[in-house]
Amino acid sequence: MAILELAIGFFVLAVLAGIFGARGVAGMSMEIARLLIIVFLILAIISLIL
Template sequence: MSLTQLVHSGVVQVPLQFGGDLIGLAVLFLVLALVAAVLGASGVAGMSMAIAKWLVIIFVVLAIVTFIL
């Protein structure tokens, strides 16, 4: 189910989880880091790479916790 609401028998069902945002943000920051590195902005590239790395780590930890529980 996507971000849209599903109406069934007059009851509005709203999803409890919205998946895909964390890994999407990590890819976005990775692309930003690569573009900044090509353009010579090493500070922005380093910070974007660090943010992408932490988002991937958080994603992996949450995925492992989800599969265990």
């Protein structure tokens, strides 16, 4: 669950950075959040199969 919590945290950071106009930080945070969600989903599927 730690990966999912980190992804949510980066998503919130991206939204807040977007609101305040820091587009570079928002884009980078959104990419990190997307990557963490993908890793979480892959690990969840693997754990369900095994």
